[in-house]
Amino acid sequence: MSETFTFRILATDGQARRGEIAMPRGLVRTPAFMPVGTGGTVKAMYMDQVRALGSDIILGNTYHLMLRPGAERVARLGGLHEFARWPHPILTDSGGFQVMSLAALRKIREEGVTFRSHIDGQVHEMSPERSIEIQGLLDADIQMQLDECVRLPAPRREVERAMELSLRWAERCKAAFGRQPGKAMFGIVQGGVDLDLRARSAAALSAMDLKGYAVGGLAVGEPQAVMLEVLEATCPALPADRPRYLMGVGTPDDILHSVARGIDMFDCVMPTRAGRHGLAYTRRGKVNLKNARHADDPRPLDETSDCPAARDYSRAYLHHLVKSGEALGAMLLTWNNLAYYQRLMADIRAAIEAGRFEERAAQMREEWARGDLPPV
Amino acid sequence: MSETFTFRILATDGQARRGEIAMPRGLVRTPAFMPVGTGGTVKAMYMDQVRALGSDIILGNTYHLMLRPGAERVARLGGLHEFARWPHPILTDSGGFQVMSLAALRKIREEGVTFRSHIDGQVHEMSPERSIEIQGLLDADIQMQLDECVRLPAPRREVERAMELSLRWAERCKAAFGRQPGKAMFGIVQGGVDLDLRARSAAALSAMDLKGYAVGGLAVGEPQAVMLEVLEATCPALPADRPRYLMGVGTPDDILHSVARGIDMFDCVMPTRAGRHGLAYTRRGKVNLKNARHADDPRPLDETSDCPAARDYSRAYLHHLVKSGEALGAMLLTWNNLAYYQRLMADIRAAIEAGRFEERAAQMREEWARGDLPPV
Numbered sequence: 001m002s003e004t005f006t007f008r009i010l011a012t013d014g015q016a017r018r019g020e021i022a023m024p025r026g027l028v029r030t031p032a033f034m035p036v037g038t039g040g041t042v043k044a045m046y047m048d049q050v051r052a053l054g055s056d057i058i059l060g061n062t063y064h065l066m067l068r069p070g071a072e073r074v075a076r077l078g079g080l081h082e083f084a085r086w087p088h089p090i091l092t093d094s095g096g097f098q099v100m101s102l103a104a105l106r107k108i109r110e111e112g113v114t115f116r117s118h119i120d121g122q123v124h125e126m127s128p129e130r131s132i133e134i135q136g137l138l139d140a141d142i143q144m145q146l147d148e149c150v151r152l153p154a155p156r157r158e159v160e161r162a163m164e165l166s167l168r169w170a171e172r173c174k175a176a177f178g179r180q181p182g183k184a185m186f187g188i189v190q191g192g193v194d195l196d197l198r199a200r201s202a203a204a205l206s207a208m209d210l211k212g213y214a215v216g217g218l219a220v221g222e223p224q225a226v227m228l229e230v231l232e233a234t235c236p237a238l239p240a241d242r243p244r245y246l247m248g249v250g251t252p253d254d255i256l257h258s259v260a261r262g263i264d265m266f267d268c269v270m271p272t273r274a275g276r277h278g279l280a281y282t283r284r285g286k287v288n289l290k291n292a293r294h295a296d297d298p299r300p301l302d303e304t305s306d307c308p309a310a311r312d313y314s315r316a317y318l319h320h321l322v323k324s325g326e327a328l329g330a331m332l333l334t335w336n337n338l339a340y341y342q343r344l345m346a347d348i349r350a351a352i353e354a355g356r357f358e359e360r361a362a363q364m365r366e367e368w369a370r371g372d373l374p375p376v
Numbered sequence: 377m378s379e380t381f382t383f384r385i386l387a388t389d390g391q392a393r394r395g396e397i398a399m400p401r402g403l404v405r406t407p408a409f410m411p412v413g414t415g416g417t418v419k420a421m422y423m424d425q426v427r428a429l430g431s432d433i434i435l436g437n438t439y440h441l442m443l444r445p446g447a448e449r450v451a452r453l454g455g456l457h458e459f460a461r462w463p464h465p466i467l468t469d470s471g472g473f474q475v476m477s478l479a480a481l482r483k484i485r486e487e488g489v490t491f492r493s494h495i496d497g498q499v500h501e502m503s504p505e506r507s508i509e510i511q512g513l514l515d516a517d518i519q520m521q522l523d524e525c526v527r528l529p530a531p532r533r534e535v536e537r538a539m540e541l542s543l544r545w546a547e548r549c550k551a552a553f554g555r556q557p558g559k560a561m562f563g564i565v566q567g568g569v570d571l572d573l574r575a576r577s578a579a580a581l582s583a584m585d586l587k588g589y590a591v592g593g594l595a596v597g598e599p600q601a602v603m604l605e606v607l608e609a610t611c612p613a614l615p616a617d618r619p620r621y622l623m624g625v626g627t628p629d630d631i632l633h634s635v636a637r638g639i640d641m642f643d644c645v646m647p648t649r650a651g652r653h654g655l656a657y658t659r660r661g662k663v664n665l666k667n668a669r670h671a672d673d674p675r676p677l678d679e680t681s682d683c684p685a686a687r688d689y690s691r692a693y694l695h696h697l698v699k700s701g702e703a704l705g706a707m708l709l710t711w712n713n714l715a716y717y718q719r720l721m722a723d724i725r726a727a728i729e730a731g732r733f734e735e736r737a738a739q740m741r742e743e744w745a746r747g748d749l750p751p752v
């Protein structure tokens with residue numbers, strides 16, 4: 001295990017990068033997908049399963065964890081790794097995005113943001129320094145700067161104001177984080193869909209010499225082409241030797257396109273959330289298990305998968321579980337979906353190493369486009 | 377594997393019996409606890425886990441399965457074992473009890489019962505013959521006669537009428553079941569809390585020479601002492617060489633007292649249902665994880681357990697999961713509870729073999745009575 005936080009690129013293919021982040025708690029093979037463990041649990045999964053699927057790192061949500069069970073409590077209990085029984089790397093977000101999307105009565109000032117908890121209505125204060133303090137109490141290996149993510153569309157001056165505030169908060173987070181050789185604090189590029197603002201944000205953050213960079217404020221409803229355009233303007237403006245993390249993205253197709261533009265890390269609730277809503281990701285595209293066509297289908301989701309959830313259970317049984325609202329339905333589909341996502345990432349990594357990334361991506365898209373098995 | 381359904385008693389200790397039921401799909405070590413797999417799933421558990429806890433047999437609910445996904449559909453899909461991925465013995469109830477407790481507009485006639493589904497309001501007909509037909513479509517290894525279970529308290533003549541109807545239905549179920557050497561159809565003793573009616577029911581069923589006998593209509597709210605009195609009057613009236621199954625029972629203490637009176641098989645939703653409501657069964661009694669006393673407690677439920685759910689997760693984490701309504705809370709507590717119940721049954725079986733059943737039962741009660749760990 002590495003005593004310091006390091007990133008090295010093992011292979012490239014076009015703009016796509018195959019890399020490795022090393023840190024005391026373990027290695028992260030990139031491009032990496034981080035399952036979302038909002039409140040200290042990847043919903044409906046045992047951590048052993050999450051690990052066995054090839055997850056090197058998971059994401060924890062600072063907003064949720066600060067409200068319940070509380071950051072100081074997690075620290076007393078030995079930190080988030082011990083609390084949630086995940087001894088491998090953890091990245092925490094800053095809490096900012098959820099404050100904007102979940103909390104009530106948000107007030108943003110230069111100093112920070114005040115808000116009411118969506119759980120009990122209590123008023124909380126979150127400054128850049130407090131965000132880093134909380135992420136330290138959680139003992140996160142990768143911590144994110146507090147940023148302001150405006151809801152789009154918004155006037156340019158509003159996007160610019162938030163981007164510039166985020167830059168000042170990045171400086172304060174960097175100072176608050178200080179020197180922690182085994183960990184990293186990432187800055188977050190903001191600027192909406194304005195390429196000029198994005199470039200300014202990326203340049204200013206690059207000058208801060210951070211250990212990693214995220215692209216925030218995307219995949220919030222804009223067309224995929226717009227998101228990719230922002231990535232094309234942003235990635236080249238970031239230091240080539242630091243990991244790049246596209247926050248909250250996305251579909252398998254989003255991931256392929258983003259890797260092609262130089263992104264190294266992803267997180268998204270899609271595979272876990274879809275799993276709780278009867279939707280399965282497969283190499284043949286998305287399958288809706290609620291659909292009556294599956295009621296008599298003895299075939300598994302994917303007989304070639306090495307995930308038991310995909311390989312061993314009939315669609316008829318999965319359909320039955322989903323229609324009956326059984327917990328096992330969510331357990332199996334979440335398992336299937338995370339297995340699919342991690343299989344996708346492994347395929348991407350192997351393809352970059354082999355110098356065949358675009359070829360493999362085209363194969364995957366072709367298989368998705370052919371669609372699901374014909375009905376029995 | 378046995379080609380026929382057989383029961384043998386390996387040891388006795390007082391009235392307590394240590395036995396073994398053999399059938400083509402496997403052995404059932406008795407006294408046995410059957411986890412309840414209502415709709416083809418033991419809620420919030422993978423079947424592999426259920427098996428690994430030492431479950432030799434599970435219970436399926438005919439009422440639920442006939443409504444969804446439907447018995448004919450399960451048969452087309454290869455039977456319940458294949459559908460639910462449980463290749464070991466399965467007992468199905470007759471559907472009668474759930475018709476009485478869940479369905480609307482029930483009408484009981486000599487011929488059978490008509491009712492409306494609680495799911496979609498459709499009218500269904502259930503006769504003794506249809507119940508056995510459905511259980512055959514499900515391919516259950518042990519099938520139960522259709523009976524009428526009256527809600528207590530009820531006038532004696534009403535209890536008597538239902539008991540006698542149940543006897544006639546037992547004859548019809550026996551005829552419908554026919555000769556199936558690898559399977560069994562059990563009769564159900566009825567008669568409420570009237571010892572005379574119970575004795576008449578047991579005698580009449582015994583004369584039918586069935587492969588096993590159940591005691592029904594108990595644990596429906598009567599005091600434990602009344603239930604035990606009924607068992608004391610009923611068990612001696614049943615053939616000693618056939619398994620005896622106490623339906624829907626019960627607490628760990630109910631199980632100890634019932635084993636002492638000659639019961640061999642149990643099923644109950646308590647461990648699984650409690651697990652979904654934040655309650656843990658442990659050797660120190662029942663623990664309510666919702667209680668704030670656990671919020672900062674780094675200790676596991678039971679450090680001596682060999683179940684990971686009991687041994688590896690802090691009470692603080694379990695408390696957090698339960699308070700947050702996380703699926704993993706139900707998954708871990710159900711796992712813990714079924715592990716506790718199967719550990720209890722293994723202890724009971726070993727104690728009978730050693731001729732120390734009452735001594736071991738007294739130890740367990742003493743440990744429950746000492747209560748949970750003092751707060752941290």
Ligand SMILES: [Zn+2]
Binds near residue numbers: 253254257
């Ligand atoms: Zn595309």
Ligand SMILES: [Zn+2]
Binds near residue numbers: 629630633
């Ligand atoms: Zn007692």
